[in-house]
Amino acid sequence: DTEVTQTPKHLVMGMTNKKSLKCEQHMGHRAMYWYKQKAKKPPELMFVYSYEKLSINESVPSRFSPECPNSSLLNLHLHALQPEDSALYLCASSPILAGGRHEQFFGPGTRLTVL
Amino acid sequence: GENVEQHPSTLSVQEGDSAVIKCTYSDSASNYFPWYKQELGKRPQLIIDIRSNVGEKKDQRIAVTLNKTAKHFSLHITETQPEDSAVYFCAAGDNTNAGKSTFGDGTTLTVKP
Numbered sequence: 759d760t761e762v763t764q765t766p767k768h769l770v771m772g773m774t775n776k777k778s779l780k781c782e783q784h785m786g787h788r789a790m791y792w793y794k795q796k797a798k799k800p801p802e803l804m805f806v807y808s809y810e811k812l813s814i815n816e817s818v819p820s821r822f823s824p825e826c827p828n829s830s831l832l833n834l835h836l837h838a839l840q841p842e843d844s845a846l847y848l849c850a851s852s853p854i855l856a857g858g859r860h861e862q863f864f865g866p867g868t869r870l871t872v873l
Numbered sequence: 874g875e876n877v878e879q880h881p882s883t884l885s886v887q888e889g890d891s892a893v894i895k896c897t898y899s900d901s902a903s904n905y906f907p908w909y910k911q912e913l914g915k916r917p918q919l920i921i922d923i924r925s926n927v928g929e930k931k932d933q934r935i936a937v938t939l940n941k942t943a944k945h946f947s948l949h950i951t952e953t954q955p956e957d958s959a960v961y962f963c964a965a966g967d968n969t970n971a972g973k974s975t976f977g978d979g980t981t982l983t984v985k986p
Binding site: 802865 | 973976
């Protein structure tokens with residue numbers, strides 16, 4: 759299996775809701791990432807997990823809470839979001855290789871709309 | 874932190890022509906430079922990458938060049954086809970942060986038949 763999968767594909771939520779985004783990969787990659795992408799903009803890094811431990815938090819508001827239950831799964835828990843959080847949320851994974859080549863494999867994304 | 878600038882923001886070429894997209898980076902510690910293609914409504918996909926110990930890499934119609942001294946790298950697409958139309962992102966990263974890459978703002982390439 760050489761794909762990163764994400765569920766759900768689309769999510770509409772109110773500002774008081776709690777929801778979760780899920781990401782899964784079975785390529786044995788030990789680095790996993792959450793990105794946020796607005797229309798016509800590049801992916802913006804949110805979090806990086808390395809060997810199931812949070813290694814980078816790009817000063818993301820606490821209403822976004824990542825979780826990495828095991829080496830294949832990555833979740834993003836959402837609570838009390840704002841309309842400006844509406845975006846495409848992309849998950850990615852990459853192998854951790856000595857020598858610096860870190861090809862990232864992206865999932866199809868979850869299109870999130872906050873009302 | 875790393876800062877990546879990408880030019881041009883839009884590029885329109887005739888089918889069969891070549892396209893060149895240029896990026897500069899700021900952090901001399903960056904040693905990995907991937908290029909991603911993102912078609913409308915789809916995920917970014919790696920099309921080619923280069924590491925800092927190599928000056929040029931080619932894969933069929935696509936090539937990337939890297940000038941470490943000047944801190945810039947470029948994507949070259951030859952014999953463009955309409956299916957090359959997409960947004961292209963360059964990125965720069967290092968191997969100290971689990972492969973963290975900083976993306977350029979993207980170039981929208983349109984290939985006219």
